[in-house]
Amino acid sequence: MAVGTHGDSPRSAARGEPARAEPGPGLEGLAKVAGRIRGAVESVIEGKPAAVRLALTVLLAEGHLLIEDVPGVGKTMLAKALARSVDCSVRRVQFTPDLLPSDITGVSAYNQELREFEFKPGPVFANIVVGDEINRASPKTQSALLECMEERQVTVDGTTYALEPPFMVISTQNPVEMEGTYPLPEAQRDRFTARISMGYPDPSAELAMLDVHGRSSPLDRLVPVAHATDVRELIEVVRGVEVSADVRQYVIDLISATRSHPELRLGASPRATLQLVKAARAYAALDERDYVIPDDVQDLAVPVLAHRLLTTTEAQVDGRRSEHVVADLVRRVPVPAPGR
Structure with a gap:
């Protein structure tokens, strides 16, 4: 399902949603800062406004982004562009089969001068961590990210170290069918x-890319347009976006439908419910709305839910992917009636 801006769409008006009010200073400030970040990223990534918008949505939702596609379509370029657009600490990790968990989290080393062990922080101690080709590392190394992604902390040798907000992991991966993954x-x-897929650019965007990228990398000219403090303030604005009882119930109905669908052997988790709501708040804020509408949930359902689901063997034989199942559920699950 396409992810795009909709503002006061005809669907919203038909449902009797409240008219768009004048945004407050918080939303106005969010729109300006987010617009600068989006513009900076789009100066590097040609013809992918939906992917850029979703990446920005995940950042403001305090989440993590998985970019999956074949090599050479700009996965790492998108991750780097978003990281460089914000003046904060950024670390990049190239995942390889011989990478160890301590190469990510850090290690305690003995300091002979002090005669005690000293913790050497790993690359995960940054505001934005770019993990390139995450599925080329072993499952043991992949698991090193579990604690920091969920709890924003790292535990090494029995000592817990907090990670400074904002904290976002942007990982790229090649399709699982590829060799060495x-x-x-x-x-x-x-x-x-x-999870998003970049896809191939259309011919006009690819032609423009030859001019922009042919002489030098636009990443070299990219300068930060926001600060980590700005991002923290925007996250606070997003937290204040209202989610009505009807919309919350709609999210629950959609999530529950994945758990009983005959083509799925693993439905969405309660964590998926929370993250869908948080992402919908950020998505609405980017439209300068202080309330979430069902359109926000529908636009985000596939990228937020599909990668968490497992289809049955029969569905796989029929060529049915989890994206297809979620898209069907979005069409089938009743939307809250106006004024209910």
Whole structure:
């Protein structure tokens, strides 16, 4: 399902949603800062506004992003562009089969001068962590990200170290069918707020890319347009976006439908419910709305839910993917009636 801006869409008006009110200073400020970040990223990523918007949504929803696609379509470029657009600490990790968990979290080393063990922080101690080709590392190494992605902390040798907000993991991965890859375990996939695929650019965007990228990398010219403090303030604004009882019930109905669907052997978790609501808040805030509408949930359902679900063997034989099942559920699950 396409992810795009809709504002006061005809669907919303038909449902009798409240008219769009004048945004407060918080939403106005969010729109300005988010617009600068989006513009900076789109100066590097040609013809992918939906992917850029979703990446920004995940950042403001305090989540993590998984970018999955074939090599060479700009997965790492998107991750780097978003990271460089914000003036904060950024670390990149190239996942390989010989990477160890301590290479990510850090290690306690003995300091001979002090005669005690000293903790050497790993690359996970950054505001934005870019994990390139995460599924080329072993499952043991992949699991090193489980605690930090969920609890924003790292435990090494019995000592817990907090991670400074904002904290976001942006990971890229090649399709599982490719040689030398390890499927991400369910617990790992469930910690990613959303999964997107870049896809091939259309011919006009690819032609423009030859001009922009042909001489030098636009990443070299990209300068930060926001600060980590700005992102923290925007996250506070997003937390204040209202989610009505009807919309919350709609989310529950959608999630519950995945748990009883005959084509799914694993439905969405309670974590998926929370992250769908948080992402919908950020999505609404980007439209300068202080309330969530069902359209927000529908636009985000596939990228937020599909990677968490497992289809049955029969569905796989029929060529049915989890994305198809979620899209069907979005069409089938009743939307809250106006004024209910």
